Amino acid sequence: MLKWKYNKTVLLPEGSAMWGKMRKIKRIKWTRDDTELTLLALPTFIWYILFSFLPMFGVIIAFKRYQIFPGKSFLYNIIHSEWVGFDNFEYLIKSNSLYILLRNTLGYNFVFIVLGIVIPVTLAIMISLIYSKRKSKVYQTAMFFPHFLSWVVVSYFVYAFLSYDKGIVNILIKHFGKEPVQWYMEPKYWPYILVFMSMWKSVGYNMVVYLASITGIDPSLYEAAVVDGASKWQQVKHITIPSLKPVVIMMFILNTGKIFYSDFGLFYQVTRGIPASLYNVASTIDTYVYNALLSSTPIGMTSAATVFQSVACCITILLANWLVKKIDEDYAII
Numbered sequence: 001m002l003k004w005k006y007n008k009t010v011l012l013p014e015g016s017a018m019w020g021k022m023r024k025i026k027r028i029k030w031t032r033d034d035t036e037l038t039l040l041a042l043p044t045f046i047w048y049i050l051f052s053f054l055p056m057f058g059v060i061i062a063f064k065r066y067q068i069f070p071g072k073s074f075l076y077n078i079i080h081s082e083w084v085g086f087d088n089f090e091y092l093i094k095s096n097s098l099y100i101l102l103r104n105t106l107g108y109n110f111v112f113i114v115l116g117i118v119i120p121v122t123l124a125i126m127i128s129l130i131y132s133k134r135k136s137k138v139y140q141t142a143m144f145f146p147h148f149l150s151w152v153v154v155s156y157f158v159y160a161f162l163s164y165d166k167g168i169v170n171i172l173i174k175h176f177g178k179e180p181v182q183w184y185m186e187p188k189y190w191p192y193i194l195v196f197m198s199m200w201k202s203v204g205y206n207m208v209v210y211l212a213s214i215t216g217i218d219p220s221l222y223e224a225a226v227v228d229g230a231s232k233w234q235q236v237k238h239i240t241i242p243s244l245k246p247v248v249i250m251m252f253i254l255n256t257g258k259i260f261y262s263d264f265g266l267f268y269q270v271t272r273g274i275p276a277s278l279y280n281v282a283s284t285i286d287t288y289v290y291n292a293l294l295s296s297t298p299i300g301m302t303s304a305a306t307v308f309q310s311v312a313c314c315i316t317i318l319l320a321n322w323l324v325k326k327i328d329e330d331y332a333i334i
Contacts, residue, residue: 062088062303081300088304091297097288105284108191109259112198116255117248119199120206125236127207128214140211143204151201151265158197158270184272187281194282198266206251213247214240249324249331257317260309262286285309 064081065088072080092098123143130136146154161168162183170180183189217240225235262284268274271282274291285305292302318334325332 058303059307061300062307064088064300066299066303084300088298088300089308091301092305092308097283100280100283101285101288104281105260105262105286108194108198108262108284109255111195112202113252113255113259115195115199116202116206117252119203121210121241121244121248123203123207124210124214125240127211128240129232140204140208144208145204146201147205149201151263151269154197154201154265155269155272158193159272162193184275185277187278190271190278190281194266194270197270198263201266209251210244210247213244217243246331250333253317253320253324253333256320257313259316260285260312264290 058078060078061081063083063085064078065084066077067081068077069080095101127136127139130139159167162170164170164180164182164184167180167183169183173180181189183193221239222235225239230238264286267282267284268287268290271278274282274287286309289302289305292305293299321332321334325334
C-alpha cells in the first residue's frame with residue numbers, strides 16, 4: 001500500500017519518481033551576493049523614485065486650472081485647484097501655431113533619425129578599415145569632442161561665423177565683392193544650418209556606438225572572406241552591415257520614441273532665442289512651452305502641452321516597436 005506525503009501544494013505517493021524530484025528541489029535562499037547587488041542598485045532606485053516617479057504626480061496639473069493660494073504649499077494648491085478635465089489641451093490644439101510646431105518637430109527629427117544612422121554607420125565602417133590605430137583614435141577623438149560642448153558655447157561659435165558685422169562668413173563674402181547676409185533674418189538658410197549643427201554635435205557619439213559593435217564582430221568571418229577572395233566592399237556588405245542590423249534597429253526605435261521632442265539648446269540657443277524672423281523654421285513644441293512659461297500663459301495649459309508630447313512619444317515608440325516586431329520579431333525591444 002502506498003504512503004502518501006503532502007508536499008506543499010500537491011499530494012504525492014511516497015517513493016514515486018516525482019516525489020524524489022520534489023525532494024531534490026532546494027529552497028532558494030537570500031545570499032550575500034544578493035545583498036551586495038541590492039545595495040549597489042539602491043542609489044539608482046532611490047534616484048528614479050525621487051526624480052522620475054514622484055514628479056509624475058505633477059501630471060495632474062494638466063487637468064486643473066492651477067491657482068496659487070497665499071500662504072499655502074504647492075501640494076495644497078494642486079489639490080484645491082479647480083478640475084477642468086481636457087480644457088487645457090484646447091490651448092495647444094486650437095493654437096494657430098500647432099501646424100508649424102508639429103511640422104518642425106517631426107520634420108527635423110525625421111531628418112535627424114535618418115542622417116543619424118547613415119552618417120555614423122558610414123564613418124564607423126570607414127574608421128574600422130583604417131590600419132593605423134593611432135590615426136583611428138585621432139579621428140574618433142576629433143569627431144567625439146563636439147558631443148561634450150554645451151549648446152550655449154556652440155551658439156557663440158555659430159555667431160562668430162554668422163554675425164552680420166564681424167562674422168567670418170560675411171567677411172569672406174565681402175572679400176569676394178558680394179553683399180553680406182543677415183543670417184539671423186533669413187529663414188531659408190536655417191533648416192540646413194540646424195541640421196548641420198545637429199549632425200556636427202551628435203555624429204561622433206553615435207559613431208562610437210556603431211564602432212564598438214563593429215569591433216565585436218568575429219574576426220574569423222573576415223579571415224574566411226579574404227580566403228574566398230572577397231573585396232573590402234563585399235566584406236562590408238555581407239558581414240559588417242548585417243552584423244550592425246540589431247544595433248541600428250535598436251537606435252532607430254529609441255530615437256523614434258523621441259520624435260515629438262526637440263533639442264531645446266539647438267533650436268533656442270543656436271538661433272539666439274528664435275527671433276520673429278525665424279519662428280516658422282525654428283519653433284518646436286519644446287520652445288513653444290518655454291516661451292509660454294515666460295509669458296502669462298496659465299501653467300495648466302503649458303503642462304497639457306508637455307503631457308500631449310509625452311503621450312505622443314509613448315505611442316510612437318510602441319508603434320515603431322510593433323512595426324519592427326512585424327518585420328522580424330527577434331529585433332523588437334519590447
